[in-house]
Amino acid sequence: MAEAGPITLDIVTGFLGAGKTTLINRLLADPALADTAVIVNEFGEISIDHLLIETGGEEGIVELGDGCLCCTVRGALVDTLAELAARRPALRRVVVETTGLADPAPVLRAVMAHPGLSRLYRLGNVVTVVDAVNGMATLDAHEEARSQVALADRLVLSKGALAQEQERQALARRLARLNPQAGLFDADALEAAARLLEPGIAPRRVPPAGHHHAHHHDDHDHAHGPDAFRSVSLTHDRPLARTVVENFLDLLATQQGEHILRIKGLVETVEAPERPLLVQGAQRLLHTPQHLPRWPESGRGTRIVVIGDGALDTGYIGRIFAAFAGEAQVDTPDRAALQDNPLAIPGFRR
Numbered sequence: 319m320a321e322a323g324p325i326t327l328d329i330v331t332g333f334l335g336a337g338k339t340t341l342i343n344r345l346l347a348d349p350a351l352a353d354t355a356v357i358v359n360e361f362g363e364i365s366i367d368h369l370l371i372e373t374g375g376e377e378g379i380v381e382l383g384d385g386c387l388c389c390t391v392r393g394a395l396v397d398t399l400a401e402l403a404a405r406r407p408a409l410r411r412v413v414v415e416t417t418g419l420a421d422p423a424p425v426l427r428a429v430m431a432h433p434g435l436s437r438l439y440r441l442g443n444v445v446t447v448v449d450a451v452n453g454m455a456t457l458d459a460h461e462e463a464r465s466q467v468a469l470a471d472r473l474v475l476s477k478g479a480l481a482q483e484q485e486r487q488a489l490a491r492r493l494a495r496l497n498p499q500a501g502l503f504d505a506d507a508l509e510a511a512a513r514l515l516e517p518g519i520a521p522r523r524v525p526p527a528g529h530h531h532a533h534h535h536d537d538h539d540h541a542h543g544p545d546a547f548r549s550v551s552l553t554h555d556r557p558l559a560r561t562v563v564e565n566f567l568d569l570l571a572t573q574q575g576e577h578i579l580r581i582k583g584l585v586e587t588v589e590a591p592e593r594p595l596l597v598q599g600a601q602r603l604l605h606t607p608q609h610l611p612r613w614p615e616s617g618r619g620t621r622i623v624v625i626g627d628g629a630l631d632t633g634y635i636g637r638i639f640a641a642f643a644g645e646a647q648v649d650t651p652d653r654a655a656l657q658d659n660p661l662a663i664p665g666f667r668r
């Protein structure tokens with residue numbers, strides 16, 4: 319029997335909320351990419367990405383535990399890739415979605431320098447998604463984002479329709495300066511997504527180890543070089559009125575907006591408890607919440623993760639969420655007073 323050929327390994331990266339999962343769904347919908355498995359890595363202890371990837375079943379998705387792919391869960395990635403390789407020849411391609419905070423260089427090195435894996439896998443493309451609305455500020459502020467762009471074989475500009483044309487063009491020029499070799503694609507104009515993963519012309523260079531990459535892990539604080547990130551997970555087990563959720567998000571944006579990098583969560587609403595409400599935000603851009611068709615097997619209940627810079631006040635966010643969530647159960651005239659002052663103690667009139 320002929321030996322099965324290597325599996326192509328592609329990496330989809332991009333800063334928090336740039337549109338990686340959205341792009342992966344487009345890739346998976348392309349019949350040219352049947353026989354593809356997806357490995358998802360998320361930052362923040364509540365993971366919902368695997369619920370948002372549409373493969374028609376969950377067996378094609380492997381979720382790595384909470385932690386950064388470029389450090390804490392690198393070993394888990396290596397193990398997962400080795401396990402997936404046993405599915406050859408049926409499995410032809412693996413796409414790894416990194417956390418928005420990962421520097422893809424150590425990930426590439428971990429695979430290509432591994433004697434077993436480098437025989438089983440062939441490196442395909444690094445596809446980096448850059449959000450047209452937040453991209454410029456993100457590149458200014460975060461070294462990880464610049465590294466993601468610099469390592470890309472293909473760059474995809476997302477959310478173009480939400481940005482000003484001038485902004486979009488300036489960002490495209492900056493991307494071309496940062497990485498002149500990479501092909502630049504507009505997500506809105508991308509017809510056959512699988513084209514992004516076609517073999518490129520330039521030979522891949524995996525950057526040498528030893529570049530500046532300092533870490534500390536302290537609960538969910540995470541620092542890469544000069545950047546530091548914090549996250550807070552919010553959960554609630556009873557349905558919340560949609561207005562309560564909207565008011566919470568409004569207050570969050572007003573009070574902590576400058577520190578927020580990503581908001582993502584599922585909410586169980588009073589109005590439609592059968593269908594989870596997906597809440598998404600990337601920096602100051604809050605996307606319109608949408609209902610998903612059904613709850614995942616892991617069950618109902620609200621879970622929201624907020625990721626921000628080192629100045630994100632996670633304690634404050636926890637307190638205002640608790641105040642709003644508690645308020646939803648107190649259906650009394652105090653409701654309005656509490657909405658005006660979410661830090662008020664439920665039932666306590668001023």
Ligand SMILES: Nc1nc2c(ncn2[C@@H]2O[C@H](COP(=O)(O)OP(=O)(O)OP(=O)(O)O)[C@@H](O)[C@H]2O)c(=O)[nH]1
Binds near residue numbers: 336339340477580
């Ligand atoms: N209008 C528009 N919205 C987009 C586009 N790409 C992504 N979005 C929206 O942006 C939000 C974040 O998209 P995701 O695909 O979840 O982003 P992500 O990069 O996977 O996020 P993280 O995994 O949390 O880093 C969602 O609400 C998407 O619907 C786009 O090209 N246009």
